[in-house]
Amino acid sequence: MHLLATFDSLRSAVVVRLLGGRSNPARHSTEASLRIVRIDGKHVRAVVVRGATEWAARARNLHMVVAVLEDAEIDYFAVRGTGKDIPCVAVSARHRQDVEEVLQIAFGRNPGYVRDVAGGQLRTGASAKTWNRLRSSQVLRLAWNVCDPTGKLVFGPDSGCDLEFWAESDGALIAPRPNAVVTRLPVGTELRMAEQKLFSLVPGQYHTGYTRTVPEFTARLPGDHAFPIDVVYTWVDDADPVWRAGKDTVRRSLDPGRAGEMHEQADNGARYTSRDELRYSLRSIHQYAPWVRNIYLVTAGQAPGWLNTEHPGLRVVDHREIFSDPGALPTFNSHAIESQLHHIAGLSEHFLYLNDDVFFGRPVTPEHFFHTNGLTKFFTSKALIPSGQITPEDLPVDAAGKNSRGLIAQQFGTVISQKMKHTPHALSRTVLDEIELTYERAHWVTQNSRFRSPHDIPVASSLHHYYAYHQARATLGNLRYVYVDIGDALAQRRLDRLVARRDFDTFCINDTVVPEDPDAQARMVKRFLDDYFPVPSPFELPGAEGAPTRRIAELGAAA
Numbered sequence: 001m002h003l004l005a006t007f008d009s010l011r012s013a014v015v016v017r018l019l020g021g022r023s024n025p026a027r028h029s030t031e032a033s034l035r036i037v038r039i040d041g042k043h044v045r046a047v048v049v050r051g052a053t054e055w056a057a058r059a060r061n062l063h064m065v066v067a068v069l070e071d072a073e074i075d076y077f078a079v080r081g082t083g084k085d086i087p088c089v090a091v092s093a094r095h096r097q098d099v100e101e102v103l104q105i106a107f108g109r110n111p112g113y114v115r116d117v118a119g120g121q122l123r124t125g126a127s128a129k130t131w132n133r134l135r136s137s138q139v140l141r142l143a144w145n146v147c148d149p150t151g152k153l154v155f156g157p158d159s160g161c162d163l164e165f166w167a168e169s170d171g172a173l174i175a176p177r178p179n180a181v182v183t184r185l186p187v188g189t190e191l192r193m194a195e196q197k198l199f200s201l202v203p204g205q206y207h208t209g210y211t212r213t214v215p216e217f218t219a220r221l222p223g224d225h226a227f228p229i230d231v232v233y234t235w236v237d238d239a240d241p242v243w244r245a246g247k248d249t250v251r252r253s254l255d256p257g258r259a260g261e262m263h264e265q266a267d268n269g270a271r272y273t274s275r276d277e278l279r280y281s282l283r284s285i286h287q288y289a290p291w292v293r294n295i296y297l298v299t300a301g302q303a304p305g306w307l308n309t310e311h312p313g314l315r316v317v318d319h320r321e322i323f324s325d326p327g328a329l330p331t332f333n334s335h336a337i338e339s340q341l342h343h344i345a346g347l348s349e350h351f352l353y354l355n356d357d358v359f360f361g362r363p364v365t366p367e368h369f370f371h372t373n374g375l376t377k378f379f380t381s382k383a384l385i386p387s388g389q390i391t392p393e394d395l396p397v398d399a400a401g402k403n404s405r406g407l408i409a410q411q412f413g414t415v416i417s418q419k420m421k422h423t424p425h426a427l428s429r430t431v432l433d434e435i436e437l438t439y440e441r442a443h444w445v446t447q448n449s450r451f452r453s454p455h456d457i458p459v460a461s462s463l464h465h466y467y468a469y470h471q472a473r474a475t476l477g478n479l480r481y482v483y484v485d486i487g488d489a490l491a492q493r494r495l496d497r498l499v500a501r502r503d504f505d506t507f508c509i510n511d512t513v514v515p516e517d518p519d520a521q522a523r524m525v526k527r528f529l530d531d532y533f534p535v536p537s538p539f540e541l542p543g544a545e546g547a548p549t550r551r552i553a554e555l556g557a558a559a
Contacts, residue, residue, distance in 0.1 A: 034111065037147050039156035042122055045111045046145035046154060051535055053287045054363050057146045057155035059200040059208050062087035064110070064144055065161045066196065066211045072102040077191055078199045078213040079164060081180025081221070085365060086141075087200040088162040089211075092173060092187075093138075096165055100131040103142070112144035117162055138176035139164050150534045161200075180223060182216045194218050201365070202290055225366040227374065228293040230348040231285060231424075232341050234334060235299050235356050237274050237549045243300055246330045250450050275522050277509070278304060278356040279540060280529040286537035288360040292352075295539070296344050298322065298337060300330060305547025308539050317344055318552050328448045335400060335453075338460035339446050342432035350374060352424040353460050359533075360424075361504040368479060368505060369426035376426040377477025378465035380418040396452035403456065404463045407439055412470040420462050421481055422508035427460055431468045435459060438467075479505045486521055487511035495528040502532075 033048040062078070066089065069076045074095055079088040091099050107114075107125030114125045117139040123130040125142065134140060143160030147153060166173040168187060175183035192215060196208040199217075220226060237243065278297075285292050295314045303309060303316045319329055322343040331337060341353060350370055369377050385401035386394065394402070397419075405416050436443050439457065446456045457463050468474035482504050484494050498507060509528075515521045536542070 035147055035151060037145065037151065037154045037156075039145065039154060040122060044113060044122060044145055044156070046147040046156070047110070048149055049146050050149055052146050052148045052153060052155065053290070053535060054153075054155055054159055055201050055288070055290050057159040058085075058087055058161070059196065059202045060146065061143055061159065061161035062089070062196055062200045062211070063208055064106070064112075065089050065142055065163065066209075068102055068106045069099070072098065074098055074102065075191075076212060078194070078196070078211045078217065079162075079175075079179055079181075080199060080217045081223075082162065082177065083180075085201065085363065086160065086162055087196075088164060088179075090164040090166050090173075090175070093165040093167045099163075099165075104128060104131060110144055112142065113157065114143075115141050115157060117141045122157060138167075148535050152531055152534045180221065181219075182214070185214060185216075189214050192218065223367075223372055225291075225370065225372050227350055227370075228348045229291065229366055229370065230294045230296060230351040231292050232296045232298060232344065232347070232351055232353050233278065233281070233356055234337050234341075234353075235274075235278050235297055235302070235304075237302050237304070239274070240302055240549045242551065243302060246300075247332050250330060250332065254450075274356075275525050276304075277359075277525075277529070279306060280533045281354065281356050281359050282539045283533035283535060283537045284360040286539070287533065287535060288363050291366055293348060294346070296347060298341065298344070299552070301552045303550045303552060305550055306541050306544040308541050311539050314539050315346075316552055321345070323447065325444070325447055328450070331450045333446075333449050333452050333456070335396075335456040335458055336447050336449055338458070339436075339443060341460055342427075342429045342436075347429060349429050350376070351427055351429070353427055354424050355422070355508075357510045358422060358424060358506060358508050361498070361507050361532075362502055364505050369424060369477065371475065374428070376428055376431075376465070376468060376474045378426065378469070378474055379421040379423045379477050379479050379481065381421045383419045384417050385419060390454050392454075394454065396454070396456065397458070399454040400452075400456045400458040401462065403442065404458060404466065407442065407457065407463065408466050408470065411438070414470065416466050420465065421479070422483055422510065423479055423481055423506050425461055425464070426474075426477075427464055428468065428473065431464055431473060432459065435463060435467055439463075481505060482507045484509050485511055486525060487513055487515055492524060495524070499528065499531045 034045050035048050036043055037046045066076070069089070069091070074091060076089050076091045079090050082088045103125060112125045113122045114130055114134060115122050116134060116137040123133070140163045141157045141160045142163055143157040146155045146159070164176055166175055171187050173185045173187055191212045193210045194213045196211045199211065200208070202208060282295070285295070293313070296317050297303070297307070297314065298317045298319065301318050308314070309316055319331065319337065320326065322340040323329055324340065324343065328336065338353065352369060371377070385405055386398050390399050390402050401419060408414060408416050442457045443459065446459065449456055465474055480503065482498070484491060484498070484507065486509055498504065509525060
């Protein structure tokens with residue numbers, strides 16, 4: 001117990017670093033800054049934590065429950081497999097009175113709330129009446145609420161920690177609800193120490209201390225994702241004079257035949273416009289997908305001025321590092337760039353490919369994108385690939401879809417019809433390697449098209465999914481997703497709804513035409529992104545907002 005007490009003395013500082021990266025124990029003391037917030041229509045208190053994130057709030061609540069039980073020397077064990085990714089702690093129902101008493105004291109020192117796990121009114125944990133009313137509940141949700149300094153992010157019971165009361169019967173402890181591991185244990189089962197992050201997902205670089213558990217909950221389970229997952233972005237700053245000069249030079253050098261077959265959308269300025277979306281997409285990873293291992297930013301020798309290129313989990317990758325044919329560069333064709341992503345050195349076998357206008361909207365897990373056996377998931381759209389052969393009127397995305405349809409039909413005998421949603425694309429490097437070999441000619445043509453061409457194939461954003469699906473290496477997935485066309489008259493209303501409800505796993509903000517008032521549109525998008533993602537990520541340099549784009553040669557970190 002002395003060793004555990006030593007762990008407890010270190011925990012508060014560790015959890016503060018988890019939440020904001022700054023060591024300041026006062027944040028979790030009774031003198032911590034509190035704010036009145038609204039949760040489920042009720043005014044409640046929340047501790048203000050700079051750098052608060054959803055997953056860290058869950059880890060914090062687990063830590064708080066464990067610390068209270070450790071201090072009171074009450075036997076407990078952490079539980080896995082209850083679903084919904086909420087941490088859970090179990091105690092014997094025989095100790096319920098003691099548990100309620102020490103938690104009531106703890107909530108008196110650090111204001112927090114309790115309710116039945118199934119729902120119901122959120123009640124202060126500092127009141128004896130609360131515990132009397134909840135006496136018949138076998139599973140409780142405990143939460144020390146957290147908000148960020150802006151008050152735009154509030155983490156309440158949905159980011160809490162469950163407390164289960166296991167009944168004792170015939171020398172056994174019996175769980176009050178199902179879990180995926182074990183629901184009956186002999187009384188006196190030997191406990192062991194395990195890292196708290198096994199029970200509450202946090203970024204790998206964080207260390208949140210230890211908790212007691214039983215051996216069954218420490219074993220690797222079939223539902224555990226044991227493989228690393230990286231993220232790859234493609235990004236461009238269309239305002240960079242070096243990039244613009246290169247594009248203009250290449251455009252002028254096109255022979256009349258190639259220039260004549262280009263669709264007007266192939267070099268549409270709206271496709272290149274940067275509204276600083278990347279900054280907020282990275283914030284969405286930090287906030288909602290802390291399981292991502294490394295992030296690779298693929299660019300044409302550029303890097304945002306605000307980007308923390310020294311972060312160990314991020315690397316800027318120049319096109320020159322990944323194109324198998326250097327003669328294909330420079331390129332301004334996203335189809336060409338995405339055809340080369342699997343060449344990134346050090347990239348994990350399983351990775352997500354995102355455009356910078358794609359965001360995670362609420363906590364997600366690897367299971368949203370990959371099965372635990374490594375199969376990838378893809379997400380089809382209601383939008384269809386137009387029927388018939390390629391015509392000069394086809395949008396570049398439609399022509400690419402038709403080309404994919406032809407390749408899949410030729411090899412597998414089926415005719416694909418659906419486009420893909422604008423979500424993170426779950427990809428396999430092995431599958432992409434095979435596509436490069438199997439469709440060698442089409443792949444080479446795509447790589448060497450400097451602008452979008454009627455001959456392109458959408459390697460990473462569509463062809464990969466259908467090719468893998470026909471070989472039983474991918475399955476249709478399910479995400480709650482929304483696409484917001486910011487050129488639409490109802491765009492502001494839709495963005496307001498997104499902020500208010502935060503009920504989509506992922507979303508995309510995009511437009512396909514140059515707006516009449518680009519400044520007004522940019523202000524609308526920035527207001528929304530600031531409201532949705534107010535917490536800076538560790539991938540940003542502090543105080544660097546508005547810093548000019550840098551060339552990779554200037555970074556000293558890549559080139």
